[in-house]
Amino acid sequence: MIAANYAVASVLVFVTSALLVLVGALGVISMKNPVHAALSLIMTLFGVAVAFVAQLADFLAAVQIIVYAGAIVVLFLFVIMFLGVDLTMRVRVEPLVGQRAFAAVGVVITIGGLIWLMATSHWVTGATSVSGSALATGQANVKQLGIAVFTTYLFAFEATAALLIIAVVGAVLLARRERATTAEEGTS
């Protein structure tokens, strides 16, 4: 039925990525142990990377694995280990009455609205919807992205450099021990 209309390989890739993404995401919000939640997050990130490869975004898939799974989740795990692994949370507690139900209703409305928007709007226009994506032909993905980032978006690219420096300095300042600094100032 479905596989008759579309290439079997692309359907298989989509199902694989969807399973990885959804199981991982449900794991993140349901696991009691933060370490297990972080590992579920890695699963979701790999699923998104699979979807990126399927959608001709090779460079972003590599960055997704290296930066997200390799750096951000490791940072999460570092902090979890640093604060103590036995941070098992009481998942069931509800400080506000009916909080969970309200959240579920709001989320269902949001998802429903998004899907309704997709179903009713005609956003695929022009020749690309007929002939397939032009991203697949011609230049390589990395070259295309590089040209875009270093010409059209050069200012934003430079601004992210400043942003990263500020973030690193801010994180070091925040995480530094206050006692050590006062002792240092006292002796000097």
Next chain:
Amino acid sequence: MNVPAAWYLILGALLFGIGAFGFLTRRSALIMFMCIELMLNAVNLTFVTFSRTLSDIAGQASVFFVMVVAAAEVTVGLGIVVAVFRRRASTSVDELSELKG
């Protein structure tokens, strides 16, 4: 023929919904950060899908910048979590209620 873009968009919408639900219901600051990452990834997936559909590399460039900003945000956020944990010995956001009226 490739699968239609709408499948990936619906997957992105579901991922965003799961992340939003987790953010609204979980009380640990660490898990809430992970849920923010889930929502950012859902948006990235949507960007890449539209980039393929409309044959425009700008969507992928946007994802690139979202990733950079997400890395910076996680760095600062986890720094704040560590600083709060020093003072409170807890990462639950319910403990931070001094400003409650």
